[in-house]
Amino acid sequence: MNGKRPTIYSQRGMVAAAHPVAASAGAKILASGGNAFDAVVAVASTLNVVEPFMSGLAGMGLATCWIANENRVRTLNFVPPIHTNFPYRKFSDREEVRRGAQAVGTPGNLAGWAELNKRYGKLSLGDCLQPAIVVARDGYGITEFNEFETNVTSPEIARYPALYAPWAKNYTDGSGKVRLGWVLEQPDLAKTYETIAERGPEHLYAGALGKAMVEHLSENGGSVRWQISKPWARS
Numbered sequence: 001m002n003g004k005r006p007t008i009y010s011q012r013g014m015v016a017a018a019h020p021v022a023a024s025a026g027a028k029i030l031a032s033g034g035n036a037f038d039a040v041v042a043v044a045s046t047l048n049v050v051e052p053f054m055s056g057l058a059g060m061g062l063a064t065c066w067i068a069n070e071n072r073v074r075t076l077n078f079v080p081p082i083h084t085n086f087p088y089r090k091f092s093d094r095e096e097v098r099r100g101a102q103a104v105g106t107p108g109n110l111a112g113w114a115e116l117n118k119r120y121g122k123l124s125l126g127d128c129l130q131p132a133i134v135v136a137r138d139g140y141g142i143t144e145f146n147e148f149e150t151n152v153t154s155p156e157i158a159r160y161p162a163l164y165a166p167w168a169k170n171y172t173d174g175s176g177k178v179r180l181g182w183v184l185e186q187p188d189l190a191k192t193y194e195t196i197a198e199r200g201p202e203h204l205y206a207g208a209l210g211k212a213m214v215e216h217l218s219e220n221g222g223s224v225r226w227q228i229s230k231p232w233a234r235s
Contacts, residue, residue, distance in 0.1 A: 013039075015039055015043060017046075017047065018051060018054065018055075019050045021049075021050050021135055021140050022043045022044075022046040022047045022050055022051075023043065025042040025043055025045075025131030025135070026040070026043040027039075029128060032123070034121065034123045034127070034128065035120070035121060035122050037116045037117060037121040038117060038121045038122055038123045038127070038128045039128075040113070041113045041121070041128035042128050042130075042131050045057065045132035046131050046132040046135055048132065048189070049132050049186060049189060050135065050146075051146070053149045053153060056109065057107070057110045057113075057196075057204070058104075058110070058204070058213065060078060060105060060112075061078055061108065061109055061112060062078070063078070065116070067120065076115060078112030078115070080107070080108045082105065083105065083106050085223040085224070085225050087102075099159065100160050100220070100222075101163070101220040101221045101222030101223075104217055104222055107205075107210075107213075110201050110204050110205075111201055111205065114200070114201040125196075125200065125201075126196075132193050133190050133194055133197070136185075136190035136193065137187060139184055139185035139186075142179065142181060142182045142183075142184060143180070144180060147179060150171060151178065154172075154176040154177060158176065162219070162220050163220060170188070171184065195209070196209075
């Protein structure tokens with residue numbers, strides 16, 4: 001009533017994330033016996049569900065971690081190098097690859113999440129993906145940021161008809177727009193995470209998911225190619 005935010009305390013850890021549903025996912029993992037590394041996987045994978053315009057399992061990133069048992073800071077780099085088939089001489093301005101199939105790089109995020117979990121986590125990768133699976137299957141309410149980003153981005157993606165149709169079907173009601181409070185359900189993403197939980201990251205890097213992604217990109221002018229290899233990780 002006095003207009004101030006409440007002070008929050010915790011004796012067993014706290015989670016901060018760009019979306020409250022993702023923060024809640026991390027907190028649930030901590031409450032179920034996981035550690036900070038497990039929570040990272042839960043938060044990142046759930047952000048793929050609730051903020052797909054910012055995060056994705058096929059994206060790339062870095063993780064800087066304090067390893068208490070080792071008394072040191074470690075950095076995991078899961079930013080893959082530019083794929084050799086990228087036609088860099090074709091472009092003179094980065095805006096030319098802002099959207100479309102050529103804007104897609106080699107996936108790194110899932111490999112990074114899996115490595116963090118394997119090296120330092122307490123729970124299985126499948127356990128850490130469960131919050132994301134639930135949110136993708138059951139849906140979540142569109143926030144102001146979701147509404148803004150989706151509706152602003154829609155006209156840009158519409159310039160690529162082959163990409164726009166499945167995008168609009170998956171992230172909107174088919175109209176290319178969303179509204180505040182509308183519940184977005186993503187059953188296909190839930191199934192994808194369920195398969196990864198069962199088969200591991202190989203489903204992307206050496207399996208049907210990766211092959212389907214490369215074929216889709218190739219059909220739309222992308223240059224990422226299919227090559228089965230173990231996920232990289234430089235620490």
